Amino acid sequence: MSRVSMADVAAHAGVSAQTVSRVVNASPRVDPVTRARVEAAMAALGYRVHRAAQALRTGRTRTIGLVVSTLASVGNSRMLQAIAEAASARDYALAIVTVAGSRDIADAFARLREQGVDGAVVLNEATRLARDSAPPAGLRLVVVDSPADDRFAIVQTDHAAGARAAVAHLLERGHPTVHHLAGPRSSFAAVERERGWQEALADAGAPVAEAVRGDWTSASGYAAGAALGAASAVFVANDQMALGLLRALADAGRSVPDDVAVVGFDDVVDAAEYRPPLTTVRQDFDALGTRAVEVLVGLLEENAEVGRTEVPATLVVRASS
Template identity: 75%
Template sequence: MADVAERAGVSAQTVSRVANGSPRVDPATRARVERAMADLGYRMHRAARALRTGQTSTIGLVVSTLATVGNSRMLQAISEAAAERDYALAVVTVGERGIREAFARLRSQGVDGAVVLNEATELARDTEPPADLHLVVVDSPPDARFSIVQTDHAGGARAATRHLLDLGHPVVHHLAGPARSFAAAERERGWREALAEAGVAPPEPVRGDWSSASGNAAVRRLADATAIFVANDQMALGALRALADAGRRVPEDVALVGFDDIADAAEFRPPLTTVRQDFDALGRRAVAALVEAIEGGAPVAETVAAAVVTRSSSGVA
């Protein structure tokens, strides 16, 4: 730091401010210091900074599985958002020993806080989190113990269901996610609300486990459906396969809408109409809320909008 200060012609305190992203440095001085850092190969020593500040600039991510597309997309989004703020990321999965063990592993790594993702949120709600571990939970009912960031699952599901009703389908069936999933419950709620607003009695939903195979198996129980709202794109892919095997054309015989807008949704046959989740925005907001909590801010609750992306799989009745 002294070498950088000498090269840039500033004080060591100014170098520290630049290294820590402080706004209290004018742009010309910041640029001069950053050039000196680059010339000398200077890097912040995280361990030394942790000893001085009591913070490691490392955040954790608690996840039940990384096998689902949504969780993998969130991992990427949170990793990129953390890197933009110069935070490292430690990932732990909830194994047989439960979420308490996951929290303990993170605390042993000295993380400043953690994001709890999707299916792991139910475990976090049912457990008293460590008092010294700041948490942001992705997809959860209101809870004063931590910040919450979530997609407007119900709003997206309402829009998807209305889209199918507006195409002239008298009723929209639902291929739902797991019963204990908050996101699945919210998407089912939005579907029910849209049908109620249209004066349509909701048929009994069938359930899958988010996987393509479960969507293939579940949709076979909807032999009379002309319109199906599927709780995620992976199950919609399985539904497309099952419908094709049964000789039912999409969208001519059955209109289909998914949820997530995964990267391959436009490459399905036919291209899938779906509800787009903004995973990048979710990741940025989750990391921002966590950093704010680490720095002493109050818990927040934020909702990210979801919108229907219309493609070829939804057609007129």
């Protein structure tokens, strides 16, 4: 079967081939009714955009990159899914590269350039590497979770506000203070959650104990149990560490929430199945991924200015607090 052409689509829609070309290239010079008719004709005929030819005409490949240090974490895997779906909905292809160290970020950008990407999203742990490097000129970037940087746009969860909500919830239940099981200092998200915890305690005039630090894993949460054994309330920087802490407390004969109230962060899929079900701050990974693509497309198609976009975090109260 021969490939469906723009001429075929034009004949089916009753418009000129030039109009079809404008629709394919997202030109604003097509009225909505005509655009809808052309898109319906494309769908009916099974027309597929010839990306190589389009790139020659426009200088753009309609491909965006994703730079990530790991896809093993819950947040990164969920954001990957959301990014892939959001890109596809806007007719963009997705190219993924992984980095493992500071020497690799330049290689990652170079590989994306070789694939002709128009721009890229950089996720979480890889953002520190992006900040410490010099991205290729002309490569538009959106980073997820980063301090302010005028070289790229930023999309982030409002980590500090989520942490403040968690601490306020525990203080409202009569706890004199709230201890904190923090994430690694190298993580922007961990630093922001720790800041929110400190601010909430300071605002309430509550004592601020030294944070106990983990590495995001449930094993580090379990190891922190000994240092948090005397606490009556603990805000944990992520749900996986909270899971380890729950087991450590159970092994020590301490009941949650009767002896110790625990609140996590992320609201992973299984958080409601912990024993007891975990109170946590829900991070909307789907919204983060979708918004990152929306911001990047705005940079590419509308030459929008770089800025910061925050996605709210929501407290979900369950039995652990």
